[in-house]
Amino acid sequence: MTLESNAPAGPLAEKWRKHKASIRLVSPANKRKYHIIVVGSGLAGASAAASFAELGYKVSCFCFQDSPRRAHSIAAQGGINAAKNYQNDGDSIYRLFYDTIKGGDFRAREANVYRLAEVSVNIIDQCAAQGVPFAREYGGMLANRSFGGAQVSRTFYARGQTGQQLLLGAYSALCRQIGLGTVKMFPRTEMLELVIIDGKARGIVARNLISGEITRHSGDAVVLATGGYGNVYNLSTYARGSNATAIWRAHRRGALFGNPCFTQIHPTCIPVSGEYQSKLTLMSESLRNDGRCWVPKNPADTKKHPNDIPEADRDYYLERMYPSYGNLAPRDIASRAAKRVCDEGRGIGPSGLGVYLDFADAIKRLGKKVVQERYGNLFDIYHEITNENAYEVPMRIYPAVHYTMGGLWVDYNLMTTIPGLFAAGEANFSDHGANRLGASALMQGLADGYFVLPYTIGHYLATVPPNSAPPTDHPAFADAERDATDRLRKLLSINGKEPVSTFHKRLGKVMWDLCGMARTKESLTQALQEIPKIRAEFWSNLHVPGDGDGLNQALERANRVSDFLELGELMCLDALTREESCGGHFREEHQHPDGEAKRDDQNFAFVSAWQFQGLNGTGQWQLHKEPLVYEEVKMTTRSYK
Amino acid sequence: MKLTLRIWRQKNKNSPGHFEEYQLDGLNPNMSFLEMLDVLNDKLTREGKMPVAFDHDCREGICGSCSLVINGEPHGPEYRVASCQTYLRSFKDGDTVVVEPYRARPFPVLCDLVTDRSAFDRIIQAGGFISVSTGNAPDANAIPVPKKIADLAMDAAACIGCGACVAACKNSSAMLFVAAKVSHLNLLPQGQAEKDRRTLAMVAQMDKEGFGACSNTYSCEAVCPKGISAEFIARMNRDYLAASVRSAVTSAAD
Numbered sequence: 001m002t003l004e005s006n007a008p009a010g011p012l013a014e015k016w017r018k019h020k021a022s023i024r025l026v027s028p029a030n031k032r033k034y035h036i037i038v039v040g041s042g043l044a045g046a047s048a049a050a051s052f053a054e055l056g057y058k059v060s061c062f063c064f065q066d067s068p069r070r071a072h073s074i075a076a077q078g079g080i081n082a083a084k085n086y087q088n089d090g091d092s093i094y095r096l097f098y099d100t101i102k103g104g105d106f107r108a109r110e111a112n113v114y115r116l117a118e119v120s121v122n123i124i125d126q127c128a129a130q131g132v133p134f135a136r137e138y139g140g141m142l143a144n145r146s147f148g149g150a151q152v153s154r155t156f157y158a159r160g161q162t163g164q165q166l167l168l169g170a171y172s173a174l175c176r177q178i179g180l181g182t183v184k185m186f187p188r189t190e191m192l193e194l195v196i197i198d199g200k201a202r203g204i205v206a207r208n209l210i211s212g213e214i215t216r217h218s219g220d221a222v223v224l225a226t227g228g229y230g231n232v233y234n235l236s237t238y239a240r241g242s243n244a245t246a247i248w249r250a251h252r253r254g255a256l257f258g259n260p261c262f263t264q265i266h267p268t269c270i271p272v273s274g275e276y277q278s279k280l281t282l283m284s285e286s287l288r289n290d291g292r293c294w295v296p297k298n299p300a301d302t303k304k305h306p307n308d309i310p311e312a313d314r315d316y317y318l319e320r321m322y323p324s325y326g327n328l329a330p331r332d333i334a335s336r337a338a339k340r341v342c343d344e345g346r347g348i349g350p351s352g353l354g355v356y357l358d359f360a361d362a363i364k365r366l367g368k369k370v371v372q373e374r375y376g377n378l379f380d381i382y383h384e385i386t387n388e389n390a391y392e393v394p395m396r397i398y399p400a401v402h403y404t405m406g407g408l409w410v411d412y413n414l415m416t417t418i419p420g421l422f423a424a425g426e427a428n429f430s431d432h433g434a435n436r437l438g439a440s441a442l443m444q445g446l447a448d449g450y451f452v453l454p455y456t457i458g459h460y461l462a463t464v465p466p467n468s469a470p471p472t473d474h475p476a477f478a479d480a481e482r483d484a485t486d487r488l489r490k491l492l493s494i495n496g497k498e499p500v501s502t503f504h505k506r507l508g509k510v511m512w513d514l515c516g517m518a519r520t521k522e523s524l525t526q527a528l529q530e531i532p533k534i535r536a537e538f539w540s541n542l543h544v545p546g547d548g549d550g551l552n553q554a555l556e557r558a559n560r561v562s563d564f565l566e567l568g569e570l571m572c573l574d575a576l577t578r579e580e581s582c583g584g585h586f587r588e589e590h591q592h593p594d595g596e597a598k599r600d601d602q603n604f605a606f607v608s609a610w611q612f613q614g615l616n617g618t619g620q621w622q623l624h625k626e627p628l629v630y631e632e633v634k635m636t637t638r639s640y641k
Numbered sequence: 642m643k644l645t646l647r648i649w650r651q652k653n654k655n656s657p658g659h660f661e662e663y664q665l666d667g668l669n670p671n672m673s674f675l676e677m678l679d680v681l682n683d684k685l686t687r688e689g690k691m692p693v694a695f696d697h698d699c700r701e702g703i704c705g706s707c708s709l710v711i712n713g714e715p716h717g718p719e720y721r722v723a724s725c726q727t728y729l730r731s732f733k734d735g736d737t738v739v740v741e742p743y744r745a746r747p748f749p750v751l752c753d754l755v756t757d758r759s760a761f762d763r764i765i766q767a768g769g770f771i772s773v774s775t776g777n778a779p780d781a782n783a784i785p786v787p788k789k790i791a792d793l794a795m796d797a798a799a800c801i802g803c804g805a806c807v808a809a810c811k812n813s814s815a816m817l818f819v820a821a822k823v824s825h826l827n828l829l830p831q832g833q834a835e836k837d838r839r840t841l842a843m844v845a846q847m848d849k850e851g852f853g854a855c856s857n858t859y860s861c862e863a864v865c866p867k868g869i870s871a872e873f874i875a876r877m878n879r880d881y882l883a884a885s886v887r888s889a890v891t892s893a894a895d
Contacts, residue, residue, distance in 0.1 A: 047775075054774040066696060067762050069802055070704040086782060122778070129778035131771045131831050133795040140785025158795060164703055165798060172770035179766035187759065210751055239698040274669055276676045279700040381701065384719075384726045387671075450775045499686040501679065546691050550653055551752040553694055554686060 003256070003609055003626040006411040007111035012632040013093075016115040019412070020455055024462035031056035033466035035219040036457065037204055039191045039246050041068030043163075043170055043442060044425025045225030047449025050173035053182035055454055057461075060217055061174065061183055062206060064190040064241055064556075069171045072227060072239040073445060076163025077284035077378065079145060079155035080127075080442040082120040087144055091152040093117045098633060100440060103149040103330055104405070104433020105583035105599060106635040107259070109607070109628065111412055112430045119451040120443050124156055126450055130169040134158050145374075147438040148285050149330040149640075155439045160284055160377045166442055170449070189215070190556065191246045192484035194222065194253050194421065197476045201421035202469070205480045207488075209556060212549045214481055216472035220464050221420045221457055224250060225449065228404035228426040230263065232564045232571065233516075234508025236401035237269060237282040243560040244567050247408050247427050255416040256609040256624060258409035258429030260567070261575035264436055264584050265517050266402030267293075267334035270385055271354040280400040281385055283357070284378055285438040288327045290362035290371065291395070293318050293338070295355050299345040306348070306356055306394050317341050317355075325640040332435040332584045332597075333640060335399035339517050340595065342398075349396045358394035399517060403441060405432040405584065406574075409609040409626070413456035414448060417609075420460060424448035429607065434583025488548050491558045496541030500558040503538045507531065507561070507568055515572050520588045524576040528569065532618045535565040569619045570610055577623065580604045601635045642668045642734040646681065648693055649741045654751050660739075670730040674717065675700060675707065677729060694753040702726045702866060705801035708808070709754055710741040715805035715864045723803060723866040743808035747815070747851045758804045760850040761818060768842035769822045771832050784830050797825040799867045806861035806869075812853030817861035819847050820877035821869050827880050837884035844881055 008019045026034065034057050038049040041063040049061040063071060083096040097117035101108055128134060128142070134156050135143040144153040158165035177183040188209045195203035195218075203218040229244035230236040251257045268283045294314045296302055301309050317337055322329045329337070338355050341347065348354045363371050368391060372379070379390045386396070408416045408423040410430055415422050425445040432440065470476075514527035538561070546552045581590040581597035582604070590598040606625040613620040643666045651658030663681055672680075675697050682692035698706040707724035711717035717727040732738060740754065748756040786794075798821070806817035823840050826832035832839070855874060862871040 051775040065698060065704070065706065066758060067802065069762070069765075070698055070706050072699060072704070075699045075701060075703050084781070122776075124781045125778035126773070126775060128781035128784070129771065129773040129831055131794075131826050131829050133791050133798050133825065133829070134781075135795075136786050136788045136791040138788050140787050140791075141782050158798075161703070161799060164801075165795075168798065172765065173773075173775075175762065175766040176770040176772060178762075179768075185762075187762075239704060240700060241698045273671050276669060276672050276680060278673070278676050278679055281701050381726075384702075384722055384728070387728075387730065454775065497687070499683045501683055543686055543689075545686050545689065551694050551755065554682075554692055 001611070001624050003409070003624055004411065005109060005626060006413060007109065008412070012110065012114050015111050016118055023455065023459035026458045026461050028056055030466050032058060034058065034461050034464070035060065035469050037217055037219040037222045038062070038225060039204065039223065040071065040225035040227065040427070041174065042071035042073035042225060042227060042425060043167055043445030044449045045071070045223070046167065046170035046174045047446050048223055048225060048424055048453045049183055050170065050177050051450055051454045052457070053177035059177070059183040060186060060219065062186045062189045062191055064188065064209060066188055068174055068185060068187065069168065071167060072242050073167045073442070074164045075239065076442055077160045077282065078286040079147060079157035079162045079439040080123065080166060081147065081154050081439040082124045082156060082443065083117055083154060084121055084124060086142060087153045089152045091154050095152065096120060096154065099150050100431070100437055101433065101633060102638055103437035104435050105597070105638050106433065106601070107582055107628065108431055108433030110630050110632060115452065116431050116444055116447050119447045122451055123443060123446045127166055127169050130173060132158060132165045132169045145286055146289055146328060148288065148328045148334070149437040157286070160286070160375065163442060166446065170446070192249065193480040194250045195476050195480045196253055196418060197470055197474060200419045203472070203477060205477065205484045207484070210551050212552070214485055216477045216481060218469045218472050218477070220461055220469055221422065223422045223424055223453065224408065224427050225424040226427050228407065229564070229567055230401045230404050232507065232568045233401040233511045234504045235272065235277060235280050235512070237266060237280050240279060243563070245560055245563050247423065248563040248567055250408065250416065250418065250421060252612050253418070255418050255421060256409040256611050257406070257570060258607050258609050259406040259574065260571045260610065261515070261578060261585055262405035262434050262583065263401060264331055264403035264405060265335040265399045267331055267338055267399050268357060268397045269400035270382065271349055271351060271396055271398040281381065282400070282402060283382060283395060283397055285331065287357060287375055287378060290366070290374070291357040291359050292316055292327055292361060293355055293357055295341045295346040295348060302346060302348050302352065315341070315346070322640045329640045330435060330437060335517055336586060338399055354396040354398045356394035357397045359390060360394070363391065403436055405429065405434060405436055409607065413459060414452055415456070415460060422453060422457065424453055434585055487562070488555065488559065491542065491544050491555060491562065492548060494539060494542045494544070496543050498541050498543060500542060500544065500554060500561050503534060503542065504561045504564070506534050507565055510534070511568050511571070515575055518586050518588050519575050521576065524572050527572040528576065531565065531569045531572065538562065538565055566615065566619055570621060573621060574608050574610065578604060578608065605635065642670055642729065644668060644732060645737040647737060647739045650693070650753055651750055652752065654749055658750065668729055670728070672729045673700070673725060674709070674711065674727040674729065675725050694755050696755050697725060700725045703801060705803035708743055708756060708803055708805070710743060710808060712739050715743065715808040716866055721866055721868050723801070743804060745807045745813035747813060748804060748807060761802050761804060763850065764815070764819060764843055764846045765822065767846035768835070768839040769826070771826060772835060786830060790828055794825050794828040797821045797828070797869065797873050800869050801867055803866060805864045805866065807852065809860040809864040810853065811858065812856060814855045814861070815847050815852035816855040816874045816877070817865065817869055817871065819843050820873040823877045823880060824873040836880065837887055840877065840880045840884045841888060
């Protein structure tokens, strides 16, 4: 199989404009004859569904939550990047493009990233027009803040709730279309299988989570905007319901999975406090604008009260190691630095796995009121969880799983290797390479949904005859439904002893210990032995109470964890195969003497795209490679020093 | 620590519910309330019993899924937090804690502690938006928004749509939720074109869903995890009155 990126030829800055002007169109009168299925209602899904309906397509949108407004995009705190250059500080589309591709350690596709930077400016316009209450200056103009990995101030924000406000904007656009009858919304409905007819994506099989009913939905194209798969690690900043089922079932039916091992470990999260923990809470990266990370210089000081440790005995390690970016070093680098100082025995807090994020200087410089205005809600969240007052005592933070750069492989049109199946937002692999910069997830989700898919999906639909959506009694629907129900029945009939949480925790621990912030050949080989064992035990000793004929949250989770147990194995296989360090993927064997990641452009300047070939004790996959051809930028050593 | 839980169990929308009592020991005060329910559910599963169903997702107080009534109070004893941000340190060792779903006719119980809050979505669908299709927008700085207005709109927009305001109100009124959305959009210059239509349509849908009237007890504001101010209700009432008069005058003139 050759992977064709379908990125248009020509100068980088002209590609998207030329592409838009030359791709096929569907005429206004014909649009209503096409039905698009959108799975997921976060930033990418809601914006895509609303924009398709505005164009005149018939749309069905699915989410597992009780309302599309609850998708996990809502939890993004810090902001959204855009190359507006409102600050007159030298920003441009090219700079945002370059920062993003460098931030991704030169493992993203050049043309996609440039397009992302290009449409970023339209996103801000669209959101402001929808009534997103972005932060403003006194003159009424939009305010900006700085974020990691950039030397300009280009991040737009709405207090510490930017994701919430952008999602409510997309949700309101979606609601407008639902009210108009152009989008049919299916809340509390989870996609279980993709339906493929004649090689094309033609529908889905889903389960109504309240009634337990299995339903068939036929269409002309399917868009998966179901987010990332960080819950493979069990403990993460993801919502508890975030899952990989839609993309994984599509992968099992032939969609290639791109760069599965590229996961982002966010440096500033509240440390784990106990075995019972269900979730880790992020403290926005924006805090690193004014907060300073440090640990004691001397391991003996780690149990002292932080305010009793004099300035001279503190190691502001990010400022020391990366003087030009300091506390705003990108996430992968900041996370590894935190791990390194903790490995040296200088970690703080009860577990020794923590560093301080200190606002004392900022409060001295700006006053408590300004700090409160900028970060008040984050300080409140921190207080609720830890019962500590960060205005008086430095915050304790530690890295946690936060985002997955990998996802379904897509071409320039965001179409997967299955014609008619598209992937958008975090569910695809395309724009962030091996590491995502802060405030770029919101940008990508909305870019895909508002400004890319509405064009590229027409290019595909123009090749499909109008009014040709297959009837749902087609044998392919029956087959997909049988696969879905068989799996559920199997989960319900194991009748073992352990609840699903046991297996999820065990998988999470293996993934975090062996395929986390630092990976080695040994650790990954070990993980590849452990995961099939946990999977086998899952299928023989799991207990799912109740039946499938109504709300059964244990069954929902078991179904999701059964997919994580397969995906985790692929992540380890990918990590083992990629014999280099880049971005969030750090192989200890491949580092420079100063501990920085050692990339191997000679042998690994490609996207790993894995093809599922079956499960027989262990998973079987075939690796395909999409070479990363850079026409504009030169791959250089990524330095933030 | 040790707790006795009295939890509402109800198989589905059509079956009657009842309280069941559970004992939990060895709890950690730093556990969240939902993590305690996770522990209970694992225990019930091992005993071959059905776990307790409850809505939850982000577990950081922003998605608005969680919706427990703890000891009679929506979201429990702590001020301005959601159920998921309630920690066991808010209770005493040996306490009996009563856990119920929201009780409000427009939010029917679907199973155990899970309620149907889709009425809120239908209110937004009736008019909780600015009609601007993708691609129509002028430059974001073309319309300046005074900081004070933007900040006030943000105060209203912070609503997470959890519905605690309805659960706390003796009339099951949704005025705080609707007023927050109406105010957010009506305050901004971008929202002016549809201001009257929006206000009238959203209030009409709210009434249609069966939410009660506001009698100014402010219990909604007291339980709101985001501290949405009841002043927005007064603001919406003014917008509603003005919109009603304008629409009456316009339709009389037609």
